[in-house]
Amino acid sequence: MSESKKGKFFKGLLKQDKNKEQEETEQVAREAEPIAEAQTDQPSAEWALDDNAVEKNRIDMNYRLYSKWCEQNNELPTDILFSKWMREPITELEQQEIEEKAQKAAEQEANEEGGETQEIDEEQDFRVPIPNTDPFHRQLSSAASKIIKKVEAEEKKAEKEEEKRRENPDEATNDEPINPIPDIDAEVHLYMPKGNMCALICAFPPIGNGKPLAQETLNEALEKAKIIYGIDQELAAKIVEEKLYFKIFRIALGDPAIPGKDGEIIEHIPRQEFLSFEEDESGRVNYKDLNLFRNIEKGELICDIIAPEEGQDGMDIKGNVLKGKDGTTPRVPAGSHTVITPDGSRLVAEQDGYISFQAEKFRVENRLVINGDVDMSVGNQDFLGDIFIQGDVFSGFTIKATGNVFISGLVEGAEIIAGENISIGSGMNGNNRGTLHAGDSVQSSFLENAKVYVNGDINTKSMVACEVYCDGSIDVSQGAGILVGGTITAGKSVTAKIIGSKAYRKTELFLGVMPETKTKRDQKEIELKSIKNTRENLQKNIQFLRSAESLTPEKEQVLKQIIEQETLYSKIQQRLAAEIEVLNEEINDYRGCFVRASQVYPPAKITIGGASYNLETTTMKCKFYLSELGEVILGVD
Structure with missing residues (x-):
């Protein structure tokens, strides 16, 4: 300018x-x-x-x-009150120049002090003019206009007096010069934007012999405006001491109410189901493992629930408390069989099953229903719960469930694994590739050219050329009731209408052998052997420490710990020995073992325990069982 x-x-x-x-x-x-x-x-x-x-x-x-x-x-x-700066907000270019000037000043000051340059906070630095103060500018212009009018009035009065003196010099009684400038004290002008969260100040200098700005005047102006909070006392003193006139400053600043942070849901399970292929150790990918359904275990985390935060109260420059709004509570996507933990911080699965996202909620179902065949569009299934298949299972696929597997159609050369029962509505033709594993029982319309491993019983209308290992009983007495070929191992009994065939196809039956129970016993025997070895080592250490004439407190503590461990292992050894004894009794109990059939064709071999019976002629309504002498006897049923 x-x-x-x-x-x-x-x-x-x-x-x-x-x-x-x-x-x-x-x-x-x-x-x-x-x-x-x-x-x-x-x-x-x-x-x-x-x-x-x-x-x-x-x-x-x-x-x-x-x-x-x-x-x-x-x-x-x-002339600031009439300049563009006072009538309009400063431009972006002017603001940039102000910021650059402040930055350079800070850098120069830091260099002089040998320190590092610090960034200037525009909001905290009172030296940075406040933009967008149009209402205050208008207020200041109005106040200046009043001063101007007062001065102009004095001017006119002085002009008239001077003119009067010139016209009538003889009548003039006072020779002192006429002063057209009135004596006006320094003024303080305040502006509070809507909300009373800050106050702006601008001081006008005195005119003529008016009083300069005093601290009392500034304080009275603040008190009159009822500004009692957030006053920058240092700035107030600086304005008075350095006579900072015609400048707009922020003299007071309130504390805004801070709203609490809204609660949040952090989901750990993807909402969308998508194909996911995995490589094995050799880098090969099985494209039958589509992973369409995501398993989830009971107690597994679904979502983290971040609670909302409480709002922080604020205060305006007039001392009024501003209530901080609390954050909103998030909507938890809790669906069926999901539960929120007692502390409210997590959403977890209430049961094993597969998880899905429907109607804006996570749901856990322990039943997986496949409405159709198991083919390349469905892929292999590994599920925590029950699986219901409304169709066939084609060769090469694997169905695995921790619960039951129910198949309404036919099973080809596939692998079916169930923690509990397997039910096949149309039967199974394994083509020498199909396998069934059941933790409990198997029920099928027929079984042909398949391997079957069952902890419980088997019930079917026909069993042809199968390799069967069953800890319970096998019942082929319904429907055709034919049991032909293969190797049949049962822990208790075998019942059928017809065993063998007129074509002289050899059929072998082994009873009293419990494969799954025997495997369980063998595992416990291995565990028992390891426990015995550990106890022996502990006993040697105890004996060595006790043989010493004296022990330090540290070694006394070690001896005490070893004795406690040896006592614990002793109890474990006793428990395992008792469990093994019970299993051996089950394995060696042949008293309830038998084979019953309406007709048996040779050649057939029936083995119960260690005794066998070779059938060479067709026999009707027969029953094979173990005598008290340990021999297999053919009786009439």
Whole structure:
């Protein structure tokens, strides 16, 4: 902004006689220009009024004083109230220049102190002008207009008095010069935007012999505006001490209410089901493992529930408490068979099964229903729960469930594994590839060319050329009731209408042998052997420590711990021995073993325990069982 504009405001206030007084004012302004160029960091002694200048022309001295004051303190010019800056918000370019200037000043200060450059926080640094203060600008312009009107009124009054003196010099009784400038004290103007969260301040300098701004005046203005909180006392003192006129500052700042953070749901299970192929150790991919259904175990994490935070109260500059809004509670996507933990922090599965996302909720189902055949569109299935297949299972696929497997159609050369029961509505033709594993029982329309491993019983209408290992009983007495070929091993009994065939196809039956029970016993025997070896080593250590004449407290503690371990292993050994004994009794109990059939064709071999019976002729309504002498006897049923 040019120097000619800088005096516009006070030139207007200080208009004088169009002849002599106007010329004197312009001459003073020209003399002030070189003085204004010499800026200093601190106000100099020239701030004080010069007596000779006052006597000569107080009006001119006032103008020189304010003009120089603005330049020396690097403040906005004296016509600020009528400039664009006061009427409109500062532009982005002007704001950028202000920021760059502040940054350079900070860097220079840091370099002088030998420290690192610190970034200036515009909101905390009162030196950064506040943009977008149009309402306050209008308020200040209105206040300035009142001052101008008052000065103009005094001007007119002085002009009339001067004119009166010239017209009637003989009547003039007072020879003192007429001063058209009224004495106006420094003023403080405050502005509070809507919400009372901050207050802006701007001080006007005194005019004439008016009183300069005092701390009491500023405090009274704040008190009158009922501003009691968040006052920047340091800034208030600085405005008074350094006479920071014509500048807008933020004098008070309230603490806004901080809303609490909303609660949040962090999902650990994907909502969408998608194909997922996995490589084995050799890098091969089985494209039958589609992983369409995601298994989940009881207690497994589904979602983390982040509770909402409480809002923090704030306070406006008038001391009013602003209530902080609490965060909103999130909607937990809890569906069937899911449960929120007692502490409310997690959503977990209530049971084993597969998890799905339906109707904006996670659901856990322990029944997997496949509406159709198991083919390449479905792939292999490994499920925690029951599987219901409304169709056939084609060759090469594997169905595995921790619960039951129910198949309404036919099973080809596939592998079916169930933790409990297997039920096949249309039967199974394994083509010498199919396998059944059941933790409990198997029920099928027929079984042909398949391997069957069952902990419980088998019930079927026909069994042809199968390799069967059953800890319970085999019943082929319904329907055709044919049991032909293969090797049949049963822990208890075999019942059929017809065993063998007229084509003399050999059939072998082994009873009293419990493969699954025997495997369980063998595992426990291995565990028992390991426990015995551990006990022997512990006993040797105990004996060694006890043989010492004296033991340190540390070794005494070690001995105590070893004795406790040996006692624990002793109890485990006793328990395992008892369990093995029970299993051996089950394995060696042949008293309930028998084979019953309406007709048996040779060649057939029936083995119960260690005794066998070779049948060479067709026999009707027969029963094979073990006598008290340990021999297999053919009896009539």
